[in-house]
Amino acid sequence: MGIYMQILGFVLSLSLLIFVHELGHYMFARLFKTRVEKFYLFFNPGFSLLRMKKIDGKFQFSFFSSQPPEEWAEHPEATEWGIGWLPFGGYCSISGMVDETKAAEDLASEPQPWEFRSKPAWQRFFIIAGGVMMNFLTAIVIYTAIMFTWGKQYVPLENAEYGFMFSDAAQYAGFQNGDRIVSVDGATLRTIADFKTKLFMDNPKEVVVLRNNQLDTLYLQEDNWKKLLGDSFCEFNFPFVIRELIAGYPAAQAGLMKGDSLVGLDTLQIYLFSDFQEEFNYAKNKEVTLHFYRGDSLYSVPILVSEDGKIGVYPVGPERYLQIITDNYGFFESIPVGIKEGVNTLTFYVKQFKRVFTKEGATQIGGFISIGNIFPKSWDWRMFWSMTALLSIILAFMNILPIPALDGGYILFIFIEMITGKKPSDKFIGYANTVGFALLITLLLYANGLDILRLFR
Numbered sequence: 001m002g003i004y005m006q007i008l009g010f011v012l013s014l015s016l017l018i019f020v021h022e023l024g025h026y027m028f029a030r031l032f033k034t035r036v037e038k039f040y041l042f043f044n045p046g047f048s049l050l051r052m053k054k055i056d057g058k059f060q061f062s063f064f065s066s067q068p069p070e071e072w073a074e075h076p077e078a079t080e081w082g083i084g085w086l087p088f089g090g091y092c093s094i095s096g097m098v099d100e101t102k103a104a105e106d107l108a109s110e111p112q113p114w115e116f117r118s119k120p121a122w123q124r125f126f127i128i129a130g131g132v133m134m135n136f137l138t139a140i141v142i143y144t145a146i147m148f149t150w151g152k153q154y155v156p157l158e159n160a161e162y163g164f165m166f167s168d169a170a171q172y173a174g175f176q177n178g179d180r181i182v183s184v185d186g187a188t189l190r191t192i193a194d195f196k197t198k199l200f201m202d203n204p205k206e207v208v209v210l211r212n213n214q215l216d217t218l219y220l221q222e223d224n225w226k227k228l229l230g231d232s233f234c235e236f237n238f239p240f241v242i243r244e245l246i247a248g249y250p251a252a253q254a255g256l257m258k259g260d261s262l263v264g265l266d267t268l269q270i271y272l273f274s275d276f277q278e279e280f281n282y283a284k285n286k287e288v289t290l291h292f293y294r295g296d297s298l299y300s301v302p303i304l305v306s307e308d309g310k311i312g313v314y315p316v317g318p319e320r321y322l323q324i325i326t327d328n329y330g331f332f333e334s335i336p337v338g339i340k341e342g343v344n345t346l347t348f349y350v351k352q353f354k355r356v357f358t359k360e361g362a363t364q365i366g367g368f369i370s371i372g373n374i375f376p377k378s379w380d381w382r383m384f385w386s387m388t389a390l391l392s393i394i395l396a397f398m399n400i401l402p403i404p405a406l407d408g409g410y411i412l413f414i415f416i417e418m419i420t421g422k423k424p425s426d427k428f429i430g431y432a433n434t435v436g437f438a439l440l441i442t443l444l445l446y447a448n449g450l451d452i453l454r455l456f457r
Helices: 002-031 070-074 121-149 168-172 192-202 224-228 273-282 331-357 368-372 381-400 407-420 426-455
Strands: 036-055 058-065 080-094 152-154 164-166 180-184 206-211 214-219 234-236 242-245 261-265 287-294 297-304 313-315 325-327
Touching: 002 036, 002 080, 002 121, 002 368, 002 381, 036 070, 121 331, 121 381, 121 407, 164 273, 180 192, 192 234, 192 331, 261 273, 331 381, 381 407, 407 426
Parallel strands: none
Antiparallel strands: 036 058, 036 080, 152 325, 164 234, 180 206, 206 214, 242 313, 261 287, 287 297
16 A cells, blocks of 8 residues: 555645646636636646636536536637646646736737736746645745644654665765764764765765764765755664564564564674664575564574575664654744745755756656655655645746746746847747747656666665
């Protein structure tokens, strides 16, 4: 069921954010008395699951139709609301605007007062920017609600009793499993998120760690982030206790049970998850003797490690062993905290975005599979809303980029018009949108192609 929960979370989150984004365009368009011809969640090439239009004060509905009822054409001032069948976006078709729904040739020869192209530049700016504004505002509201409902939970770095486990790339850079982070360039950090942000964004020179009860200084290379980019290079370490077994894998076949606590492998006395991971990688396709406690009794059992260095179990997570701090906030206290969380998230994403234009960063771009994988495999409302807030920030930022066919492309043309006093022609905007749309499709294919390749690694 895990993958279905991820898909459900991804689709619900994206649908909500698309609706909110298009609602921003709609609200400013109506504020400036601009007609909105269609408002759709999902695309509807050739077919719509639902159409509805308010005529004479009452909504009329059309289900599973390829065309709206003929009588609706007599009421062009009313918006057609709908749900398409292709769940990869949505749109708000504004009268008199060249966009993904119509070309310059589709517009009437003479601009009409209710059309987008007839409005002054400042009004057109807000109509276009409304989507981005709504996405950022939505993220702020969600972060505020999270702080008020659940508070802010984190594990202070000094509470990492068992240290951290590091990826191969991080160990190559000098870290060792079990290291505890003391400071970075002389600064004492609060959380693991602060540490990761500092390492990726600021290219620090020195990291002081506590290793085997002694302080040790790691001197990092200037481009250390390139080796770690896209890598979950650092996670909390914890004792290896079995939470769940996978049927058909060695652990289940050997008779291990939920709650067993692993304490040794062959002649090694180890108990931390990272140590077992490392030893299992050395013992691929080999039989080893596993030592574990079940209750107060110590047992040993031979077990064959699989070819991918696994025994087929899910461990109990670090949250059982680490002291989690929760900062709780009242309703009014949560508002500035929510705003700060939104601003910090946007700032981090903007700084991180520059990495995309490097060779290493380009290989870490992800598509729908990567985005879907950030959602948990079991339903968790806090995680769902946290991921939705993050995606809302990302959607806002990506849409404001000055690329034709995105909101930022339209805003760029409006700024040029404000500066030069000359408005680009509808045909020019149409051509630019075609080029921009082709670029976006190429990037989409590239990102999703990388996702598919990662599935077979």
